[in-house]
Amino acid sequence: MATSSDWAVEATGLVKIFGDNRAVDGVDLRVRTGSVYGVLGPNGAGKTTVIRMLATLLRPDAGHATVFGHDVQHEAQIVRQLIGVTGQYASVDETLSATENLMLFSRLNGLGRAESRAKANELLEEFGLTAAAKRPLKNFSGGMRRRLDLAASLISQPPLIFLDEPTTGLDPRTRSQMWDTIRRLVSTGSTVLLTTQYLDEADQLADRIAVIDTGRVVAEGTADELKASVGKSSLQLRLLDPADRDDAVRAIRSVLGVDVTLSPEAARITAPMQDPDRITDLLVALREQNISLTELAVQKPTLDEVFLTLTGHGVETEKEEVNA
Amino acid sequence: MTTITSTIQSGVSRELRNHVSVGQTVRNSFSMAYRGLLKVRRTPEQLIDVTLQPIIFTVMFTFIFGGAIAGDVASYLPLLIPGILVQTVITTSVVTGVQLREDMDKGVFDRFKSLPIARIAPLAGALLADTVRYTIATTITFVVGFILGYRPEGGLGFVVLAGLLVIVCSWALSWIFAFFGVIARSASSVQGISFLVLFPLTFLSNAFVPSDTMPGWLQAFVNVNPVSHLVSAVRDLANVGTIGGDFWLALLGAAVVVAIFAPLFVRAYMRKA
Numbered sequence: 001m002a003t004s005s006d007w008a009v010e011a012t013g014l015v016k017i018f019g020d021n022r023a024v025d026g027v028d029l030r031v032r033t034g035s036v037y038g039v040l041g042p043n044g045a046g047k048t049t050v051i052r053m054l055a056t057l058l059r060p061d062a063g064h065a066t067v068f069g070h071d072v073q074h075e076a077q078i079v080r081q082l083i084g085v086t087g088q089y090a091s092v093d094e095t096l097s098a099t100e101n102l103m104l105f106s107r108l109n110g111l112g113r114a115e116s117r118a119k120a121n122e123l124l125e126e127f128g129l130t131a132a133a134k135r136p137l138k139n140f141s142g143g144m145r146r147r148l149d150l151a152a153s154l155i156s157q158p159p160l161i162f163l164d165e166p167t168t169g170l171d172p173r174t175r176s177q178m179w180d181t182i183r184r185l186v187s188t189g190s191t192v193l194l195t196t197q198y199l200d201e202a203d204q205l206a207d208r209i210a211v212i213d214t215g216r217v218v219a220e221g222t223a224d225e226l227k228a229s230v231g232k233s234s235l236q237l238r239l240l241d242p243a244d245r246d247d248a249v250r251a252i253r254s255v256l257g258v259d260v261t262l263s264p265e266a267a268r269i270t271a272p273m274q275d276p277d278r279i280t281d282l283l284v285a286l287r288e289q290n291i292s293l294t295e296l297a298v299q300k301p302t303l304d305e306v307f308l309t310l311t312g313h314g315v316e317t318e319k320e321e322v323n324a
Numbered sequence: 325m326t327t328i329t330s331t332i333q334s335g336v337s338r339e340l341r342n343h344v345s346v347g348q349t350v351r352n353s354f355s356m357a358y359r360g361l362l363k364v365r366r367t368p369e370q371l372i373d374v375t376l377q378p379i380i381f382t383v384m385f386t387f388i389f390g391g392a393i394a395g396d397v398a399s400y401l402p403l404l405i406p407g408i409l410v411q412t413v414i415t416t417s418v419v420t421g422v423q424l425r426e427d428m429d430k431g432v433f434d435r436f437k438s439l440p441i442a443r444i445a446p447l448a449g450a451l452l453a454d455t456v457r458y459t460i461a462t463t464i465t466f467v468v469g470f471i472l473g474y475r476p477e478g479g480l481g482f483v484v485l486a487g488l489l490v491i492v493c494s495w496a497l498s499w500i501f502a503f504f505g506v507i508a509r510s511a512s513s514v515q516g517i518s519f520l521v522l523f524p525l526t527f528l529s530n531a532f533v534p535s536d537t538m539p540g541w542l543q544a545f546v547n548v549n550p551v552s553h554l555v556s557a558v559r560d561l562a563n564v565g566t567i568g569g570d571f572w573l574a575l576l577g578a579a580v581v582v583a584i585f586a587p588l589f590v591r592a593y594m595r596k597a
């Protein structure tokens with residue numbers, strides 16, 4: 001059983017079909033025990049569906065997945081003892097207070113009445129919710145709800161935690177608090193599998209990242225490996241005279257050694273920027289050739305560009321919008 | 325936020341079981357029932373149907389039909405109160421299905437599904453909590469009847485037994501609506517289907533009027549309708565203090581309903597849960 005201690009999650013060929021929509025279309029994932037694994041993808045990529053299958057909430061139509069060596073379908077009840085799930089949408093009872101929620105989930109996790117109360121208080125304290133503990137959830141802010149949701153997932157101190165878009169909709173301060181919490185979880189020995197739409201977040205937290213798009217893994221690796229394949233940032237140039245375009249492109253190729261993207265209106269040139277130091281050389285070269293610029297900007301890669309690079313197409317808009 | 329201090333026990337060193345014991349199922353069900361009661365305390369308006377409906381129906385029917393059917397109000401009450409009781413409590417059992425559907429559509433149900441608890445606990449808990457609703461409806465109906473002048477001849481013991489019989493039968497019926505709850509698209513469609521079933525069952529019975537003035541074909545239906553047997557059984561118990569054949573027929577009907585719908589429900593529910 002050496003493999004089961006090495007890998008918190010091993011999934012091969014996961015498929016989920018809704019009607020004629022192949023929401024997840026052959027996903028392979030391997031999450032090493034004790035690491036943070038990020039699943040990065042745009043809306044509708046299938047992130048939630050993958051998590052739901054791994055968390056025993058949804059039956060895969062094909063493929064096979066194990067959690068610490070236990071099959072998610074045949075040993076579902078065992079898997080449920082090993083995981084904590086914080087879904088994309090708050091999975092707490094809206095009609096109850098924070099304390100009542102945590103008490104209920106503690107009881108369901110097999111704790112006694114006194115233990116449950118102690119656990120609830122401990123978690124409320126830990127997540128800064130003590131002051132709001134007795135208030136109905138209706139008056140909770142998005143951030144408070146998220147924290148309560150995460151707290152509820154930690155009751156049984158699960159060795160594997162699924163977090164589906166843990167920071168979507170949070171303000172920057174609350175987001176960085178959530179990041180700290182996730183880091184602390186990992187430092188206590190938990191394995192975390194999280195999904196996100198933000199490249200930055202995956203970069204900050206995850207040891208390895210899988211990029212998924214339309215139900216498939218299109219890239220997998222460490223944040224550095226992915227960024228290397230995408231280019232750290234991009235350099236945008238706007239020329240005074242569009243006629244200089246070919247000369248400018250040639251200069252960029254020879255100085256930076258990279259291919260460029262041309263905007264349809266032709267005056268804007270975008271080039272991946274691996275080494276900021278070389279920009280000076282480029283600018284000197286352009287000056288020597290008398291190519292004048294109207295604009296010079298450095299842009300960090302957006303998710304859109306990651307996808308453009310990895311999949312050959314941008315983040316697709318919803319089909320309905322295209323048809324309408 | 326303070327620090328999370330305790331370290332996590334690793335996934336492979338834990339003691340794990342892939343099945344849920346009976347004891348745990350019972351404990352989980354009681355936790356879920358407790359949740360049901362907490363919800364009622366938080367949203368007392370949920371209880372309108374079991375409090376106001378018996379009051380309004382009893383008073384309304386007494387004064388509308390009392391004179392016409394039984395000559396005067398006082399002699400209509402022994403006929404009416406058991407009818408109203410059965411109708412009210414049975415109608416209440418629809419709520420089980422509606423609330424189950426609402427629950428299943430909410431995020432919290434995902435958490436229930438992700439916990440190592442008995443799959444059936446959310447339903448068992450709901451069924452347990454619902455007996456509280458039935459008890460409220462039963463008590464209020466008898467109390468309103470008493471205020472209007474109803475004096476059951478059977479005495480308190482038999483009145484309580486009559487109440488228990490109605491609660492047991494409604495509990496059995498709630499499996500039907502729980503089944504609708506799982507297969508229906510939305511909570512409001514559960515309500516729709518359920519009333520379509522319940523309306524003929526409660527009105528095409530002897531609940532409000534004696535069946536002997538009805539046309540023959542209708543009498544035939546009314547006489548086989550299990551609701552009629554339940555109403556007759558309650559009348560026997562509360563008004564006379566006897567346990568008649570209808571009592572056993574009503575219980576048999578309840579058992580048949582559970583025998584059919586519990587497996588149907590569990591199959592449909594397990595597929596979704």
Ligand SMILES: Nc1ncnc2c1ncn2[C@@H]1O[C@H](COP(=O)(O)OP(=O)(O)OP(=O)(O)O)[C@@H](O)[C@H]1O
Pocket residue numbers: 018021023041042043044045046047048049050088197
């Ligand atoms: N229960 C369902 N029934 C039908 N289709 C579904 C269902 N759940 C998801 N889908 C479809 O599956 C696809 C993937 O959805 P999923 O929720 O996994 O995406 P996601 O990556 O989590 O997106 P988001 O970033 O918006 O949360 C989408 O096209 C979605 O419409």
Ligand SMILES: [Mg+2]
Pocket residue numbers: 047048049088164
């Ligand atoms: Mg999602």
